[in-house]
């Protein structure tokens with residue numbers, strides 16, 4: 159095993175035994191990025207100097223005996239997290255030269271424990287997309303098959319794990335953006351309950367849906383990363399003040415008697431046969447481990463995608479109003495007046511998908527249409543939330559596919575936004591309900607593209623989904639398979 163192949167807990171053990179230094183681990187990771195990222199394009203910015211300085215500091219901490227599980231671990235962040243002094247673009251031309259003056263809370267929490275930042279990761283522009291093709295910095299490719307998309311919007315966060323270019327990464331999930339790319343790249347991706355992790359310093363897309371979470375090589379690493387970033391933050395009023403459990407205590411490898419719900423609405427005709435087969439196999443695996451299955455219904459599932467695209471675009475149109483060329487961001491060089499400056503700076507700075515969302519959202523919020531669209535969508539959202547709460551009266555977790563198909567080809571859906579939007583059909587309802595979900599590797603398609611299994615939990619039920627995901631992982635070998643890169 160190379161240093162860049164290791165999980166957080168494996169690298170931690172080696173650092174602790176002083177078999178390797180943080181500087182050596184970081185050098186190995188930077189060399190791996192150098193050797194592979196020309197093909198993958200998972201990174202927008204690589205930060206070798208900062209990384210080596212942070213690694214040297216981590217080595218001093220280790221020498222002083224002040225070691226934490228994250229000390230000296232090379233991590234990378236989706237380029238939506240503000241990083242003080244390090245360019246943060248959100249994969250948009252409008253922020254191409256933005257250097258933030260402060261750190262996102264989630265990143266600060268990793269940094270304070272000695273994690274080493276190796277770079278900022280590619281994504282869909284402003285996290286709007288499912289394929290990472292809408293980046294102003296070119297598409298990211300799937301390390302399992304370079305002709306395919308890695309998923310999105312946190313495509314770089316998942317591709318970097320699959321390509322072994324970082325030990326762990328953070329992404330954000332508004333409608334599936336952690337779980338869907340994790341599934342397509344054969345990684346573990348966890349979207350925590352809304353309010354579990356601070357959003358302070360994370361560039362806002364749809365504020366009532368956005369949530370920060372880890373993408374990792376295994377479930378133990380996801381538990382470690384979640385424990386590090388979760389918890390109340392006075393700087394984000396939507397972060398919930400509730401104790402953070404030690405999530406690694408949930409890695410019990412015991413699911414006997416666990417009640418798993420199978421929602422009929424998610425096992426639909428048109429599901430890719432390889433995905434269906436992976437789900438059937440997973441159900442058998444869980445049965446063998448002593449879990450019980452219960453057929454359930456989430457009757458409002460059909461409305462989720464439409465509801466999401468009204469709420470997410472409405473919130474986006476409001477959040478993106480701040481990019482006006484005045485305080486920060488791209489500004490045209492030759493404005494003829496204030497209005498011209500606003501209009502042309504935004505026209506030049508935003509890509510076409512972002513513009514589409516702003517227009518859809520502005521329309522949904524406009525007077526006369528607000529009640530028919532935005533308000534109605536909020537009501538439907540409450541019904542979707544109710545479906546989940548009702549289901550959790552009888553089951554502990556819900557099992558579904560993450561995506562209807564394995565990763566599609568680059569370019570295949572760019573001309574058809576509706577098809578693109580439908581790739582999140584199984585992940586969006588979790589965000590609308592505000593609850594948590596995890597994606598775990600559950601198979602490979604006949605031609606070698608990863609398939610993910612989703613476990614959805616109760617609000618603040620992260621311990622249960624981690625326990626269930628871990629037991630599955632330990633009973634299978636999918637997480638040990640490596641992208642042929």
Ligand code: GLN
Pocket residue numbers: 285286287288310311330331332333334335336363470579582
């Ligand atoms: N693909 C969905 C969208 O475009 C979800 C994106 C996300 O979760 N950030 O909005």
